[in-house]
Amino acid sequence: MTAEPESKEPSRLERRREERKQAILRAAGAELARAGFSRASLDDIAERVHVTKATLYHYYENKEALYHAWMEAISAQVHAELVAEAEAAGETARGRLWRLAHREVMILTTGFPDYARLFMGAVDWPESFQEQIRELRRGHEALFRGVISDGVASGEFRVVDETVARYCLQGALIYVPEWFRDDGRSSAGQIADAVADTVIRMFEKA
Known part of the structure; x- marks a missing residue:
């Protein structure tokens, strides 16, 4: 009888990455409520999460990709x-x-x-x-x-x-x-x- 594969727990790095993504999405929502889509600023979103704008691009290639997510x-x-x-x-x-x-x-x-x-x-x-x-x-x-x-x-x-x-x-x-x-x-x-x-x-x- 084949043993069931053990479920792999996410690593600390994976958990931190997921937490960062969730924080970015929450900040994106807050920025949307403040400014609407066209005026939503990636700089302001990055500032809300205390990361650089370059970090946002590490997760999402542009503003449209971020808001689709x-x-x-x-x-x-x-x-x-x-x-x-x-x-x-x-x-x-x-x-x-x-x-x-x-x-x-x-x-x-x-x-x-x-x-x-x-x-x-x-x-x-x-x-x-x-x-x-x-x-x-x-x-x-x-x-x-x-x-x-x-x-x-x-x-x-x-x-x-x-x-x-x-x-x-x-x-x-x-x-x-x-x-x-x-x-x-x-x-x-x-x-x-x-x-x-x-x-x-x-x-x-x-």
Whole structure:
């Protein structure tokens, strides 16, 4: 019987390299939020991570490559979190939709605030990013659409138009980073509770 190969632990150098890449991606997201794509500065990103600009080029060949990597990394992490809520075992459609809304607010306020930039038309993304963004949006919307459709089919939800209701829901969630403040009177968790409680009412039967 052939022995299973042992999984190789990453070396210290590999771990440091991965940590550096993650720090660069976080800095890229912060710079995007500050300046948009066209004005995002590799010099400022390098300064945020306390490395030279030449070090950035060691990891990413140019700004477009860096932001493609940022987009892939952040969307993969966020999508995994949202899928867990959308597919929560033993939950009703209402419970799953509430969990989805709550998780998205937490993502946009404390987890990955820059994620909202994928959905905001004001961000000046180049044409080379447009198809990737459309694909990410389709995947994101499909999670909400599936839960809403389940709720309508089961009789838990009653809406005039499923598509319009979904757009209203997602518009409300994506706007949260515009008004949420870390030093406000309510914590991110309290805001997430309140927002989820509020938007779920759009789908409840009178």
